[in-house]
Amino acid sequence: MRSRLFLWLPLALFAFFAGLAGYMLTQDKTEFVESAMIGQSLPDFALKPAFDGLPGAARSDLVGGQPRLLNIWASWCLPCIAEAPQLEALQAQGVEIVGIAIRDRPEDVANFLARHGNPYTRIGADDISEVQLAIGSSGVPETFVIDAAGVIRYQHIGDIRESDIPILLAELEKAR
């Protein structure tokens, strides 16, 4: 009888595999790997103003009070034009947005804001992508949720679409 039981072994192994594969097929498959910077404190920085209209940005500007959005962008970046209305919508909801302009020129920044609207309270100029790299951003645009303690809570890669607004608002709420 023992040898008979042994004959069922292939079926048992296969059943285990089929069950596992079936279960995994129903699971959401996210290829997304979360940044290692999530949960880390914002590195120290102090950037000069990107143009004459707004003050520059430093780490201390993002600490304390309500959670804020830190938006990495550039006037030469086309998706940034696409996300400009969404940033304005977020600002209209009372969200404070601090910008960092990457490798930009003051006159271009001013033109961009004049044409596409200005949702920012401050914009720092990061001419050598120093701060960008330090917070683990690899391109423009990217948006970070920073809580009152100066800790990075969420990273959004790419332009903000309309469907992303509720997600960002929820993340800001969570960071409270």
Place this chain on the structure above:
Amino acid sequence: MIAEIGLAALWLAAALAVLQMVSGAFALRSAEGEANPLAIYARPAAVMQALLAGLAFTMLVWAFAVTDLSVKLVAANSHSMKPMIYKLTGTWGNHEGSMLLWVGVLALSGGLIALFERRLPERTMSAALAVQGFVALGFYAFLLLSSNPFERLPVPAIEGSGLNPLLQDIGLAFHPPTLYAGYVGLSVAFSLAMGALLTREVNPTFARVMRPWVLGAWVLLTFGITAGSYWAYYELGWGGWWFWDPVENASLMPWLAATALLHSVAVLAARDALRTWTIMLGVLAFSMSMLGTFLVRSGVLTSVHAFAVDPERGAFILGLLALNIGGAFTIFALRAGAVAEGKRFSFSSREGALVFNNVMLSAILAIVLLGTLYPLLTEAFDVRVSVGPPYFNPASAMFAIPMFLVMAVGPLLRWKEDSPRRIRFEVLLLAAILIGVIGLVSFFGQFALLPLLGLGLAAALGVAAFLPLRGRKLTRVPVATWGMVMAHFGIAVSLFGMASEGAFTQERLAAVAPGGSDQVGEFTFTLQSVNPVAGPNWTAIEARIAVSRDGGTPVILTPQARNFWSPAQSTSESALLTRWDGQLYAVIGNQAADGRWQIRMWWKPFVTFIWYGGLLIALGGVLAIIGRVRVDMKRRKAVSLGDERRADLEALGTAPVPAE
């Protein structure tokens, strides 16, 4: 019209698969010797089905050839500006087309066996055809219900969106069809095994019928894997030849099972032993093919191959898997106990060696299967892991090394029972070569353990492959034995290539300004210029690199970084300089800010032997098929001559004269 003809043919083929299945099943239910009126349809249904599936596939090829943009599949995967050869190969460079090819090959092999195979008892044959019909029906349903290749667009597209540029390569013309033919050729072994199991006819005749199919599928798999490995080597531009990627493993696993099956079927044919084991491997080999298809098509595993994936389709294939593999294993569990045990043999015999290596091959198969599925298991617990060479190489080597050792001496042993002392001289000779080579190589340099062992084993195996010919008259050695010698020698050659690549490869990554030079191994390379070039559907940056060996005449290499515009994608086209003793592999990278270019160069001594070995193995398989089929034909002719003579004598009313 083209698409409609194809679709109609596919539906008709599916209907015939039902007929084949039902008719075969009825034949199985009728008692021995009693003809069931429905049973006669199984064979013609299988043949017609093969023709119709072939027609459907031809129609799809045609739609691709004329770039019929009203067919969704063509619009999504082809482009009117594409070279003709890639339009044709594009037929199977996508999910639906490749599944149609899969089913086409399945139907074709079912048709062939229905048409030509007359040696088995008719009930076994009917059962096998019923199983073949059942498997085919599942895949027809898959095609028709969830992956219809002939779907029309409501409005024809203006232009096609192209084909993945990596696939616009001549390697694609051969690699997938050969692999598929191999995968699906194993379906015949599966059906025959199930037929034999259902009718309890597991005997040498069954093994002889099954053997050419196993051999044929195995040859195609060997060839397909070899071609695929070389394709990945020069097309992906990473300089590696095997990545233990899930999709590569999906082709390796059926090959391992088929290799084991090939040897156990030989034991069954020659000695009537290993009955249950052969059935098990027959089921396992095709199960691995289907499993591979599932892994590749469902996207449950992440792979560099990144096929378009769809969980719904994955669920469908998983359902088919559960029916086919689950059903087969259930029947196996219920019936295998009833298969009478075969002949016995002692451990030190040809059978003993074959059994040992069968177990080793199965162990390697288990290692690869576990490593491939392990990420699936851990992801169920939200842990993401990637299993790579650090696991696969040592874990499979653990079983491969004893297997190679036994493989060296196995063919020298006699069937049934032998004394190891009889082959003392050969064993000592091989041991001396093994130890000698390892000692010699490690005297000249520091190398990793596995490549070192590989070099020693390759030398010993290379000699061992020819030992079975010792003391025999070469003109009288059967063709099949030459096949074995060649395949085993191919293993040695391939192993030598792998070990040599692992031990002696030299790599150089340099930033070179135009006009600048650098060195890798004995080669000096000079970057002459970097120029833009254009192809039919791509533009590229091409480097001209002059390479000279030991100051000899320079040769120009032109690696490219290509940008395809439909669909937009970039690929790295490596440039190869092949010499008898290795290959120089050049890739161009990015341009640095100061105008210098990244050039990556590898000198890979004897790397080409990996694929030469693969070809030798496949060729050995071809010789074995020729030898076996020829012997079979002779035997059949002799039997039919004998029958004729007996009939003549009976007609004359005289008793046959007993032979002396």
